[in-house]
Amino acid sequence: MVAVAAPRQLPRKPLIFAGIVLAWLVLWLVFRNVGTLALGAADLTPLHRWVNDVNDAVGASRNSNPVFLYFFNEIRLVIDEFVTFIQALIAQPSFGRPVPVIGWLGVVAIAGFVSLAVAGWRVALLAVAGFVFLGLQGLWQESMDTLSLTLAAVVISLLIGIPLGIWAGLSDRAHRILTPVLDFMQTMPTFVYLAPLTLFFLIGPASATIATLIYAAPPAIRITAHAIRTVPRTTVEASESLGATQKQTLVKVLLPSARKTIVLGINQTIMAALSMVTIAALIDAPGLGKTVVKALQTLDVGTAFNAGLAIVVLAIVLDRVTTAAASERRTLPRWALFGGLGVTGVCVYLSYTYLWAAEFQSDVEIGSAIRKGATAVTEWAQDSLPVITDGFKDFVTIVLINPLQALLAESPWFLVALVIVALSFMIGGVRPAIVSAVCIAALIATGLWQDSMITLASTLVATILVMLLGIVVGVWMGRSRRADRFIRPILDAAQVMPAFVYLVPFLALFSASRFTAIIAAVVFAAPVAIKIIADGIRAVSPATVEASTALGSSSWQTIVKVQLPMARGALTLAANQGLIYVLSMVVVGGLVGAGALGYDVVAGFSQGQLYGKGLAAGVAIVVLGVMLDRLTQAAAKRWTN
Amino acid sequence: MDPVISVRDLWKVFGPNASQLVASDELKALSRQELMDRTGSVAAVRGVDFxxxxxxxxxxxxxxxxxxxxxxxxxxxxxxxxxGTIMFEGENILEAxxxxxxxxxxxxFSMVFQHFGLLPHRTVADNVGYGLEIRGVPRAKRAERSQEVIDLVGLSGNEKSYPDQLSGGMQQRVGLARALAGDxxxxxxxxxxxxxxxxxxxxxxxxxxxxxxxxxxxxxxxxxxxxxxxxxxxxxxxxxxxxxxxxxxxxxxxxxxxxxxxxxxxxxxPKSHVLTLKWIMRPPRPDDDLDGPELSPETVVREAVRSVLGADKPVKVVRDGELLGVVADEEILGVVAGEA
Structure with missing residues (x-):
């Protein structure tokens, strides 16, 4: 962020900037380790204890307070019932039976048939193969639990999201009201609302579903509204000019025209839901996420990898099916429709009646092979790769992480605060400076100042790495169509993967450390940044590039003097998004030794006496996010005008 | 014959307080730019009659x-x-x-649009029948009428195509057919x-x-x-x-x-393509021979060139036997040469 923020236009600013940093360094030497507001791992502030008390009080009054009795408990019950119902269908023993209502054969058949109907036979084949693979991995029930939760969250998200989206698409006022709310929901790091939710809805499926809902509904709302809004004005006018009523125009023109885009929104919602459902394992949501979390806590890379792979398989299947559904008109021939229905019906009946079709049992145990393989690769990597990987790790740790962390976390709080406010003022003027000052005050109030600074250091390092990667790869992609064609699908796939999954291979390579968490965050955030920068470079007017070439510029000169300056809007946007993505991985990073705020949150979930501290850490992450978001946006504004 | 459409003093102002603006004669007298500067409103249509x-x-x-x-x-x-008022077949549609x-x-009435405004998810036939559909015309009747207008605009054989499979010209034929379908x-x-x-x-x-x-x-x-x-x-x-x-x-x-x-x-x-003889004829001079060929005043100059240049006397412009004027080589060449 700091690198991006240095404004180019005013020649004196870099000097002032250097002056501030220099003064900071000098004062750091003088005041080192004074007033750092450090707080031990098990120490609590009065605020944390107070939150604990509130938590206890809420817990005690859960079944007597009318707000709970008639509101929160009702919501929890309805959602629990819904999730339990889906689980009873496909995942958990139910209705006095030792197995779910529909066994593996039935589920596979339904998945295949639905895919066939909406996405064609290739995708149907992929879906069947994918689901069978989940069974062969020995993770059938876990996968079905994850699928149940995802389905429940998606259904509720769409029930809420699509009508809201239509409303926002039709009414400017609704659009104006909803947009900032959605912005807030999406920029807020996901797990932050996990803790408060557990306060109201207890841990378990209901909280997990609601958390997933908060994360997954915004894309459905946003994309539906966007789809309705981008139906060409002439098309709507043509319908009106023929005397259609508003309802007729909505049903016959707007919705059908927007259908494809809305299906893409559903795709986004499903993918968001899947990645959130796995993270919701932190609050005891059942399924694959739980397997990963447990394995990560015991550093059992083999098991974590196997379950991570299952999440990826599920993600790929769901993504392909919905993407294909959005891309083409498709009508299944009548015979295929009825034939498919018949076969599916038979399979469902078999899986209801016979144990072999209900419970996935196989002589081919791929799961244990994968676990062993992953463990073996890990051990090999840990034995033989450290020469390279440790070198890289040490380099980044010593050159970037340690100095920045020392500077931020070992300076007195007032010094850091002064520097941040001064920089904010330089970047954006009075308002960002005030926002920063308020955010700093809030961080101090959470009692987690030093942890926040450590997290800030890691976040900045990760963002710098993201931007380096983003500029190099993004410029390459923006200038070469071939590179774009080759790299973009990889980035798309990387974005589809749930956040947890990134951790596994890096955990194997770098073991639990701050560095591992940073690298996982970089891998998580880089695809977005790369894409934004690539699109920005591509959007630079070809005429300008041509003119520059005609004047005899070298490629390097064209990149540095024409394309990057003209794409600076994209650069600041990439930095902004990169920061937010990195920040949203902080808690996940807490699982693999990132420490600081991420660890505080994770510990808060698992240990009752740290509940308040965890909640405060969640708030601190949001505050950091707000501060960095406002700053980069102010920088973007200043820089692009 | 009574006009079908009769527009009087029609105003359209975009911007705040539009209706108050058109109530003020002072503001109405301003030019577009002055109005923009003074009130921030844009007068798109200003007192149109026809x-x-x-x-x-x-x-x-x-x-x-x-x-x-x-x-x-x-x-x-x-x-x-x-x-303003817009009278359509004797009814002020602003009061509808x-x-x-x-x-x-x-x-x-119906309308044909610059960018067609077709529904991408419907076939040509269903696009054409859309106006009938929202009126509640039964399916069979709709199909029959759609086919009629599709034939009329020369789209026969494309009924089952989707708009994105047609060229721009063909798409606009669909737009035309849709407008005609409701008669x-x-x-x-x-x-x-x-x-x-x-x-x-x-x-x-x-x-x-x-x-x-x-x-x-x-x-x-x-x-x-x-x-x-x-x-x-x-x-x-x-x-x-x-x-x-x-x-x-x-x-x-x-x-x-x-x-x-x-x-x-x-x-x-090209004036010779547009102007008729009545625009270029001159009163006969005393020395003109008035026994040359006769043409109607509505004859387009281009079509009169051959007769006028071919005759050795001025051509008489005559309506209902009345001599309106004469046209000689000089006048014709004035128009044709003026275009060069």
Missing amino acids: DVAPGEMFVVMGLSGSGKSTLVRCLTRLVEPTA DPKRLRDLRRNK PDVLFFDEPFSALDPLIRRDMQSEVIRLHREVGKTMVFITHDLSEALKLGDRILIMRDGKVVQVGTGDELVGAPADDYVRDFVRDV
């Missing part, structure tokens, strides 16, 4: 920003006019309630051919002329292209900055431009 006769092809011509598209949208209230307005749109009294065209390439545009213009002849509907046609206006229009209204500059037939505009703006506009028009 009549359209039954069966007429009435063209509104103006450059971009002249207010012509807003004007045509006001006529069907796709854009709500700020003030939403239901009556829908009825009018369903039965009395309206008046067709509005909003720059329907501007998005098409020149050759296709020429075809489509001929198509509209043919349809106008065959179905005899009243048509109001918006364009920014003077040659299109001259080719199609029985009468042409020239708009500038939201105001009417001149209304008249093509030869009136070329022969007697109302001001420098119109004069400048028509300067490059």
Whole structure:
């Protein structure tokens, strides 16, 4: 962020900037380790204890307070019932039976048939193969639990999201009201609302579903509204000019025209839901996420990898099916429709009646092979790769992480605060400076100042790495169509993967450390940044590039003097998004030794006496996010005008 | 004959307090720019009057920003006019309630759009039948009528295609068929051919002329292209900055431009194609031989060239036996040479 923020236009600013940093360094030497507001791992502030008390009080009054009795408990019950119902269908023993209502054969058949109907036979084949693979991995029930939760969250998200989206698409006022709310929901790091939710809805499926809902509904709302809004004005006018009523125009023109885009929104919602459902394992949501979390806590890379792979398989299947559904008109021939229905019906009946079709049992145990393989690769990597990987790790740790962390976390709080406010003022003027000052005050109030600074250091390092990667790869992609064609699908796939999954291979390579968490965050955030920068470079007017070439510029000169300056809007946007993505991985990073705020949150979930501290850490992450978001946006504004 | 459409003092102002603005004579007298500077409002249409006769092809011509598209949208209230009256078959449509307005749109007039406005998820046949569908016409009848107009506009064989499988010209034929399907009294065209390439545009213009002849509907046609206006229009209204500059037939505009703006506009028009003899004839002089050939005053100059240059005496311009004037080589050459 700091690198991006240095404004180019005013020649004196870099000097002032250097002056501030220099003064900071000098004062750091003088005041080192004074007033750092450090707080031990098990120490609590009065605020944390107070939150604990509130938590206890809420817990005690859960079944007597009318707000709970008639509101929160009702919501929890309805959602629990819904999730339990889906689980009873496909995942958990139910209705006095030792197995779910529909066994593996039935589920596979339904998945295949639905895919066939909406996405064609290739995708149907992929879906069947994918689901069978989940069974062969020995993770059938876990996968079905994850699928149940995802389905429940998606259904509720769409029930809420699509009508809201239509409303926002039709009414400017609704659009104006909803947009900032959605912005807030999406920029807020996901797990932050996990803790408060557990306060109201207890841990378990209901909280997990609601958390997933908060994360997954915004894309459905946003994309539906966007789809309705981008139906060409002439098309709507043509319908009106023929005397259609508003309802007729909505049903016959707007919705059908927007259908494809809305299906893409559903795709986004499903993918968001899947990645959130796995993270919701932190609050005891059942399924694959739980397997990963447990394995990560015991550093059992083999098991974590196997379950991570299952999440990826599920993600790929769901993504392909919905993407294909959005891309083409498709009508299944009548015979295929009825034939498919018949076969599916038979399979469902078999899986209801016979144990072999209900419970996935196989002589081919791929799961244990994968676990062993992953463990073996890990051990090999840990034995033989450290020469390279440790070198890289040490380099980044010593050159970037340690100095920045020392500077931020070992300076007195007032010094850091002064520097941040001064920089904010330089970047954006009075308002960002005030926002920063308020955010700093809030961080101090959470009692987690030093942890926040450590997290800030890691976040900045990760963002710098993201931007380096983003500029190099993004410029390459923006200038070469071939590179774009080759790299973009990889980035798309990387974005589809749930956040947890990134951790596994890096955990194997770098073991639990701050560095591992940073690298996982970089891998998580880089695809977005790369894409934004690539699109920005591509959007630079070809005429300008041509003119520059005609004047005899070298490629390097064209990149540095024409394309990057003209794409600076994209650069600041990439930095902004990169920061937010990195920040949203902080808690996940807490699982693999990132420490600081991420660890505080994770510990808060698992240990009752740290509940308040965890909640405060969640708030601190949001505050950091707000501060960095406002700053980069102010920088973007200043820089692009 | 009574006009089908009669527009009086029509105003459309975009911006805050639009209705108060048009109530003030002082503000109405301001130029567009002055009004913009003083009130922040944009007057797109300013006090427009005109009549359209039954069966007429009435063209509104103006450059971009002249207010012509807003004007045509006001006529069907796709854009709500700020003030004025629009009499349609004796009824002020500005007073129509939403239901009556829908009825009018369903039965009395329809519109063809510059960017077609087709529904991408429907076949050609279903696009054409859309207007009938929202009126509640049963499916079988809809299909029959759609087929009729599809044949009429020359789209036979493409009924099952989707719009994105058709060329621009074909797509606009679909738009035309859709507008014709409801058998309206008046067709509005909003720059329907501007998005098409020149050759296709020429075809489509001929198509509209043919349809106008065959179905005899009243048509109001918006364009920014003077040659299109001259080719199609029985009468042409020239708009500038939201105001009417001149209304008249093509030869009136070329022969007697109302001001420098119109004069400048028509300067490059090949006059021999537009002007008739009545615009170039002169009173007979005493020394003229008056026993030459006779021609009607409505003869276009281009068609008179051969007769006039071929005769060794001046050609007499005669209507109902009355001698209006004469045309000699000098006058003809003046027009033809002036074009060079």
